[in-house]
Every structure is written in C-alpha cells, then in structure tokens.
Amino acid sequence: MPETNPPTLLSIDLGVLLDTPMPERRWLLSPWLREQESVLVWAAPGVGKTMLTLSLALAIAGGGSLLGWTAPRPARVLFIDGEMPLDDLKARLGSLAASVEGIDLAAARANLMILARHHQCPDTPFPDFGAENQQDQVLSLIRSYQPDLVILDNLSTLATMDDENGAAETQRVVRLLTRLKQARIATVVVHHSGKSGRAYRGSSMLATTFEAIIGLTKEPGADALDASGTARFNIEWSKFRGRRDASVGDRLVHLKETAGVLRWSSEMPQDEVLNALAALTRTGRFTTRAAVGAALPEHLWPTLGSPPSAGWISGQFRMAGAKGIIGKVEVDNILGAAREATEGDLHDDL
Structure with missing residues (x-):
C-alpha cells in the first residue's frame, strides 16, 4: 500500500482570522460543556461517578436537565465502558432515565450508544486508549459513531499506562484527547482518585487539556453508595475555564430513591x-x-x-x-x- 503524506499544517494571519465568521460552538450541557471541550470527572471507587456520568449521558442524549444543567437539544453520545457487565449498565440506565428532568426518552434511546468491553467476545480486541500505535484506529472507531460527545469510563480500565505518574505515558492520552477536539468531539473522561481521595490519580499533565475538572468526594464518615444504588457525594470544581453561574459551584449532591423512582437533588455545603x-x-x-x-x-x-x-x-x-x-x-x-x-x-x- 503506498504511503500517504500527512496533511499540510495550516496557518492563518490575524487579519483573515478576525474577518472570518466563526460558527458558534453548540452547548451540549449548559453552562459547562460545549462541542470540542473535554472534562475530567474523578472520584474514589464506589462514590458514584458512574451514576453521575450515566445520568449526564442520558440528559445530553435526550435533551433533558440535571442538577441545574440543561441540554438545549438531544445530541449523539458514545459511552465507552471498560469494566461493567452489560446487564448492570442496562439496570442503571433504566433506573436513571426518570431522574433526568424533561428527557425525550425516544431521542435518548436513539442517540445514546454503548460500547462496553464486557459486551464483546473474549477474543475480540478492545481499543487501548493509552497505546500510541492504536490512536488512528481509536479515532476512526469513535468517529464512525458520529458522536457529539464520547464518555470514557474509566481511564484505568480503558488505557494501558504502566506508570500513571509518568509524563510520557500521560502525554499519549492527552494527544488522543486533543485529536478528538480537532474532530469537534467533546469528551468526558472518568478517572479514579489518588490514595488521599482529594485529587485525581496520576500525572498533573493530564489536567492540561481539560476545560473543567470535577471531583466527587464522599462526606466524612458517610457511605457514598448504599445497597439501593443511591449516591451521596460532594461535587468540587478544581478547574473551570468558563464563566461560572449558580449551577457551577461546589455542592452536596444526592441521588435518592423515592417511591421506586431515582431523583437527583443538591444543596450547598x-x-x-x-x-x-x-x-x-x-x-x-x-x-x-x-x-x-x-x-x-x-x-x-x-x-x-x-x-x-x-x-x-x-x-x-x-x-x-x-x-x-x-x-x-x-x-x-x-x-x-x-x-x-x-x-x-x-x-x-x-
């Protein structure tokens, strides 16, 4: 097969840049996630990060609202899961759909796509988001779904990194996230906390590409996730490049089951x-x-x-x-x- 030359680098002078009309990037979830943006959501195991990100996926795919955040219109979401059995994903998504206010369930059913490791045959290769030699394949795979947003849950199970604190290995993940931005695809990366539970695990270089970094921490002495599947945790914004409003601030969040229906609520610390x-x-x-x-x-x-x-x-x-x-x-x-x-x-x- 003949080698293909990479595309030529593009440049633009200031005059042309200032005179060129730029299409406004659409909100996927107002006021903190637009097209081409990336967000890191981290927490210790069992705090409720998957419950939150599945709810976000439903809200964006179905044009609903969650915790004061609103999806103006339904958008295509690709949820890539590295650790949960398919029946657990089904149960959680089925119970969480009612927790999203104003959701268009028919739109969500069509727009939310699930790519789960445990749905595959044992011999089927699953993409490694930490392998540089697979980046072209990974990017091509994601683009084939034509998503507006891809959610990676979670980084530890989806990306092979022998040393998460190593800058070189972290840089490979950052490059992939950057290429997704260039493809106009937004990304939410789910990650584990470090041993202290007060910051995400791994190199600080990981933070460079994200417009927002959201930490989920449990209240001291409280169980974050109980047998009924409800969750209670603090949301902490350690990075946010946009303009804050009342919905973008630290607060206590509770996913509570009432009369068999899950509902999200929040209160300020x-x-x-x-x-x-x-x-x-x-x-x-x-x-x-x-x-x-x-x-x-x-x-x-x-x-x-x-x-x-x-x-x-x-x-x-x-x-x-x-x-x-x-x-x-x-x-x-x-x-x-x-x-x-x-x-x-x-x-x-x-």
Missing part, C-alpha cells in the same frame, strides 16, 4: 456558606446582615436563580454563631462600626 458570610462581614463594608447575605456569590444562594431571603440569612448567621465561625457579638460590633462610619461620612458631607 453549609460551612462554605457560613465561612463566606464571616469573611464578608469582616471586610467591614456592610451595615446589616441582609446586606452581607445579598453579597454572597450566586453559587452559594439556597435556590438557583433566587437571591437569599432575610429569614434565610438570619438563620445562617445563627448557625455560624453556633458553630463558632463568627459570633453574634463580633457581627454586631463590625456592623455597628460600619454604620457609625457611614453616618460620620454623611455628617461630614453636611
């Missing part, structure tokens, strides 16, 4: 809110508790899109006092000093 109130109060810029509460970042509001009420703010200050984060006397003194300073400025103006 309480101490994060209380510490934020204390920090804002101590700036000395506010004269009332209500003003302090109104200055909270949107992602700490109790309800997405709705500013906190005066009653909720008062309750949070009481909780902060009970937990020893900032006491009533200190709050009163700081707010009082701010009021005196404001009144003094008004007097001077007169």
Whole structure:
C-alpha cells in the first residue's frame, strides 16, 4: 500500500482570522460543556461517578436537565465502558432515565450508544486508549459513531499506562484527547482518585487539556453508595475555564430513591456558606446582615436563580454563631462600626 503524506499544517494571519465568521460552538450541557471541550470527572471507587456520568449521558442524549444543567437539544453520545457487565449498565440506565428532568426518552434511546468491553467476545480486541500505535484506529472507531460527545469510563480500565505518574505515558492520552477536539468531539473522561481521595490519580499533565475538572468526594464518615444504588457525594470544581453561574459551584449532591423512582437533588455545603458570610462581614463594608447575605456569590444562594431571603440569612448567621465561625457579638460590633462610619461620612458631607 503506498504511503500517504500527512496533511499540510495550516496557518492563518490575524487579519483573515478576525474577518472570518466563526460558527458558534453548540452547548451540549449548559453552562459547562460545549462541542470540542473535554472534562475530567474523578472520584474514589464506589462514590458514584458512574451514576453521575450515566445520568449526564442520558440528559445530553435526550435533551433533558440535571442538577441545574440543561441540554438545549438531544445530541449523539458514545459511552465507552471498560469494566461493567452489560446487564448492570442496562439496570442503571433504566433506573436513571426518570431522574433526568424533561428527557425525550425516544431521542435518548436513539442517540445514546454503548460500547462496553464486557459486551464483546473474549477474543475480540478492545481499543487501548493509552497505546500510541492504536490512536488512528481509536479515532476512526469513535468517529464512525458520529458522536457529539464520547464518555470514557474509566481511564484505568480503558488505557494501558504502566506508570500513571509518568509524563510520557500521560502525554499519549492527552494527544488522543486533543485529536478528538480537532474532530469537534467533546469528551468526558472518568478517572479514579489518588490514595488521599482529594485529587485525581496520576500525572498533573493530564489536567492540561481539560476545560473543567470535577471531583466527587464522599462526606466524612458517610457511605457514598448504599445497597439501593443511591449516591451521596460532594461535587468540587478544581478547574473551570468558563464563566461560572449558580449551577457551577461546589455542592452536596444526592441521588435518592423515592417511591421506586431515582431523583437527583443538591444543596450547598453549609460551612462554605457560613465561612463566606464571616469573611464578608469582616471586610467591614456592610451595615446589616441582609446586606452581607445579598453579597454572597450566586453559587452559594439556597435556590438557583433566587437571591437569599432575610429569614434565610438570619438563620445562617445563627448557625455560624453556633458553630463558632463568627459570633453574634463580633457581627454586631463590625456592623455597628460600619454604620457609625457611614453616618460620620454623611455628617461630614453636611
């Protein structure tokens, strides 16, 4: 077979670049995943990362909403699984479909494709995402499904890496993810945490290509996944290149079964809110508790899109006092000093 020359490198000068109309990249899941973007989701075993990523796959394939994130339209999703038996995938997807608000189930059935290692015959070679000599085949295989998004669950079972901390081996995976971006395919990579459970496993070089890195951590002393298949964990955003809104922030997430139906819900980590109130109060810029509460970042509001009420703010200050984060006397003194300073400025103006 004759050798084919690689395509010539393309360049563009600034004038042409500025004058060239660029099609806007579509949202696959607003506000944190667009076409050509890649995301890393990591957690310790058993925390619930597959439950979350299967739900994301359903939402994107069926044009639904999940935890305040919305797929504007159904899109094609290829879910590549390296460890789960097909019957477990079927059971989980069947039970999770109802947890996605507004899902078009008919669209999801057509758009979500499953490529599972345990669905194959024992002698059928399965792609190795860590092998550089297989990258052309892997890319061709993925593109044959014409997906808008590919989810790799999980990196440890899909990519052979003798040393996950080795920069050279990690770079091979990064190159594959980069080529998927060039093909206008978004990617979600599922990965395990390190021994500490506080960061993903392996080389920091892995982070270079991702627009977002999302860690799932369980609450201290709590079981993350129980016998019913429900999950409870904290979502932590350690990297996000886009513009944050209330739905892109650290919070506690719960997948709970009620009357036989699974539902996702979330709440802000309480101490994060209380510490934020204390920090804002101590700036000395506010004269009332209500003003302090109104200055909270949107992602700490109790309800997405709705500013906190005066009653909720008062309750949070009481909780902060009970937990020893900032006491009533200190709050009163700081707010009082701010009021005196404001009144003094008004007097001077007169």
